[in-house]
Amino acid sequence: MILPSHYLLLSALLFAVGILTITARRHPMVVLLGIELMLQAASLACVALASWFQDWGGEIAVLAVMVLAAVQLAIGLVAAVACGNQQADRESHP
């Protein structure tokens, strides 16, 4: 029998890996993935609790988090690529 505590434990583990990714890696794109991983971990906790309490609010909160995560990643990735291009230009034309 799988209880919500199992899902919450998995969520905590994923969140911890996300924090480790942010602190250990320096590449901006990988840092963005770490942030995304933390958001996914929060979503998993929300879904597990929403399923346990039979509440629609958790599912809607997860939808909101997904939209936020997609927007954050889209803008972040474009910003990271733009910064990389500018840095490459500066290195080629000092």
Add this chain to the structure above:
Amino acid sequence: MIVAAPFALLAAVALIGAGGILMCRHTARCGLFFLVCCLALAGLYGLLNMHYIAVVQSVTSVCVAGLFLTLCTSEHVARARIPSVLWCAAIALVFLTLTAQALLRGTLGESVLRAPPIWAVPGEHISTLGRELLERYTILLALLALLLLAGILSAAYMLRRASRAGTKGRKE
């Protein structure tokens, strides 16, 4: 036991994907590990009977990983390696979709081909969710739509500006 085995499998896949993001030094492969982790989480949502969220999670993660890989491959990976990265992504997608199909059925031993497709979300679930969104969470829905629109427009603007700056730099 029947419920515990799929949970353990999907949780292990999610943790392996998360560990891959942390450990892998290649940026594009980090994106593939992220895709694996997200699809495993989608399977877990399916196990919790949150079918709609599972489908949205699958579609979103594939799109996000596609965007990530496109930006990574155009910047850092040599042209010869692009097909291999895309093939890896396609294989991971097919494998995990089939696994999720099998697991959503509830038993691991049943034939994958006989299992219902992952997108077969119960109609009542979606209609109830839609009613809740339109009746109780209207302002949240409008704000999310505005945020999504603003995000798409600003990302397109930034990309256009960056590509213009790159063209100018090449001309100079």
